[in-house]
Amino acid sequence: DLPADLAGHRVLITAGGTREPIDPVRFIGNRSSGRQGSALAATALARGARVTLVSGEVSVPPPAGAEVVPVGSAREMREAVLAHSAAADAVVMAAAVADFRPAETAAGKIKKTGAGPEPVELAENPDILRELSAERARPGQVVVGFAAETDDVLANGRAKLDRKGCDLLVVNEVGDGRAFGTEDNQAVVLGADGSATEIPRGPKEDLADRVWDLVAQRIPEGGAA
Ligand code: C5P
Secondary structure: OOOOOOOOOEEEEEEOEOOEEOOOOOEEOOOOOOHHHHHHHHHHHHOOOEEEEEEOEOOOOOOOOOEEEEOOOHHHHHHHHHHHHOOOOEEEEOOEOOOEEEOOOOOOOOOOOOOOOOOOOEEEOOOHHHHHHHOOOOOOOEEEEEEEEOOOHHHHHHHHHHHHOOOEEEEEEOEOOEOOOOOEEEEEEEEOOOOEEEEEEEEHHHHHHHHHHHHHHHOOOOOOO
């Protein structure tokens, strides 16, 4: 039986990868499939939540019933998240947001000149998770981040949780084909309260349900104010 513990709550989920434009036809992207975000949306819907899915580039369709807000770049994702976060009791940031973008987007397609390529200068993107955690749109709102770490998973995860200021950080161990684009996922969820919850390897839906268990425990009675 599915718990209806998210009934009456609205959740905001980010999914997929951002695309940072170099010129009108080229971008810097990443390998995020959007599967974990989609699984989070599907399981939240099944538990009774109303779901807003801010979606970057994904290779899986969103679940029926989610309100989908499509975005391209990290800065567009930031605008969409800020516009929709005030209504959310919980925000789960599963998107792979590019840390850097081309400092300038060329107005026209960059051409070969014969003089060799021009370097692409990069600028830092806003950290949406950190901003959202620092300026909660509603008191009691639960903010969840994801992190992919290749080494010192727990120590790096704990440091990232502190840096971001979120309530929960889902730390995936990546590398060797794990997590990105795969069906299965395994993680440890670190809490700002010092907790650490191991989630064994399994389908992304199972990980999503365990994340919602932890979120549901933290949403105040009656929802975020
Ligand atoms: O710093 P790092 O990219 O490892 O952090 C990952 C977490 O932060 C994810 O939840 C991601 O959605 C979020 N993030 C963000 N804005 C950025 C970079 C990451 O919200 N510019």
